[in-house]
Amino acid sequence: MADAITVTKVFDLKGLACPMPVVKVSKGIKEVQVGEVIEAHTTDPGALTDFPAWANTSGNKIVKTDQDGDVIKFYIERVV
Amino acid sequence: MNNAAENLKETPAAESSKELTMEAIEKQLAELKKATDPKVSMIVFSGDLDKVLASFVIATGSVAMGMEAVMFFTFWGTPVLRDKSKSVGGKDMMSKMFGTMLPKGTGEVKLSKMNMGGMGTTMMKSLMKKKNVASLEDMLALAEELGVKIYVCEMSMDLMGFKREEMVQYDGLEFCGVAKFLEEAHNSRIQLFI
Numbered sequence: 001m002a003d004a005i006t007v008t009k010v011f012d013l014k015g016l017a018c019p020m021p022v023v024k025v026s027k028g029i030k031e032v033q034v035g036e037v038i039e040a041h042t043t044d045p046g047a048l049t050d051f052p053a054w055a056n057t058s059g060n061k062i063v064k065t066d067q068d069g070d071v072i073k074f075y076i077e078r079v080v
Numbered sequence: 081m082n083n084a085a086e087n088l089k090e091t092p093a094a095e096s097s098k099e100l101t102m103e104a105i106e107k108q109l110a111e112l113k114k115a116t117d118p119k120v121s122m123i124v125f126s127g128d129l130d131k132v133l134a135s136f137v138i139a140t141g142s143v144a145m146g147m148e149a150v151m152f153f154t155f156w157g158t159p160v161l162r163d164k165s166k167s168v169g170g171k172d173m174m175s176k177m178f179g180t181m182l183p184k185g186t187g188e189v190k191l192s193k194m195n196m197g198g199m200g201t202t203m204m205k206s207l208m209k210k211k212n213v214a215s216l217e218d219m220l221a222l223a224e225e226l227g228v229k230i231y232v233c234e235m236s237m238d239l240m241g242f243k244r245e246e247m248v249q250y251d252g253l254e255f256c257g258v259a260k261f262l263e264e265a266h267n268s269r270i271q272l273f274i
Contacts, residue, residue: 017213019141023222026144058146 005063005075008036014043014071021047022054029060029078037063040074047072119148119268123261126274127156127183128192129201129216135274136219142270143226150268151223152261154233158240159183160216161232163248175241182240185248186216224251231256231264 011028013021021042028038040051048065051074055062059080066073120142124135135151142149153161159182171179183189194200208215214222223230232247234255244255265271 015212017211019137019144020212020214023140023144023226026146054145058144 005037007039007075008032010039010041012041014041016042017044018046018050022050025051025074025076026054026058029058029076032078034078034080037075037077040076042072042074043070045072047074051076114267116269117148117267118146119150119264120270120272121150121261121265121268122152122272122274124151124153124157124160124274125155126192127158127160127189129189129204130192131274132157132160132186132189133216133219135272136216136223138272139228140219140222140226143228147269148229149223149226150229150231150264152231152233152256152264154236156182158232158236158242160186160189161230161248161250161253162242162246164188166246168243168246171241171243178240179242186220189216220248220250227252230254231260233257 009028009032011024013024016024021040021044025038025040028040032038042051044050051065052062054060055076061077061079062074063077064075066075120138122135122139124132126132139149139151162184164185164187189201190198191201191204194204205215230250230253232253232255234257236242237244237255247253
């Protein structure tokens with residue numbers, strides 16, 4: 001794939017309920033450098049609206065969102 | 081027309097007033113900047129499990145969003161921050177009564193609805209565990225870890241006869257009055273009363 005995303009770190013947030021996915025992803029993004037991408041897996045349907053809201057407010061960027069059954073995968077680039 | 085001419089004549093005075101205005105504007109700007117701190121100030125008035133839980137969810141969520149979070153525990157919210165394992169003596173009868181009747185810490189807090197003599201709260205807690213929703217104890221620890229600031233209302237402490245020694249160990253917990261809350265609220269983008 002030409003547009004393959006290089007993921008630096010993967011976070012398994014499956015089964016976690018609000019506010020934990022957002023809390024963990026906000027901590028997780030700080031574990032990589034600016035410009036690097038993390039992958040977060042969650043089963044919280046609320047994350048579909050919450051993660052973009054978190055990214056908008058914190059200034060980071062969701063590069064891609066995938067849904068695999070109940071699991072939602074976010075690819076998030078650290079911008080700040 | 082006349083005014084314009086007068087203004088022209090009074091150039092030196094106009095200049096100095098302009099300078100003053102600039103200073104005032106800068107001062108206002110600094111004030112405005114402060115007011116737009118990405119901060120959430122919350123009054124936790126309620127001592128109900130559901131409402132206190134919601135408060136902690138918002139507080140920890142705020143930090144995750146890159147905001148600062150400040151919680152003010154007052155009135156019925158105050159006993160939530162008591163430490164179950166601590167007991168202090170030397171209280172008068174009324175204080176003792178309040179101490180016995182009010183929940184002692186996060187573990188004894190009840191639902192605002194459907195408590196049903198404690199049965200509802202027990203059921204809700206087991207449901208929360210099953211659904212992987214963090215308990216109040218976990219949320220308090222998480223809030224501390226994330227640096228959520230907690231203030232406790234001194235007046236409520238005094239009114240209900242609580243002593244500082246019986247409150248939970250929480251990093252940065254402070255006791256204050258209404259002025260501290262108003263200062264924080266004044267400098268916050270979001271203010272909530274729960």
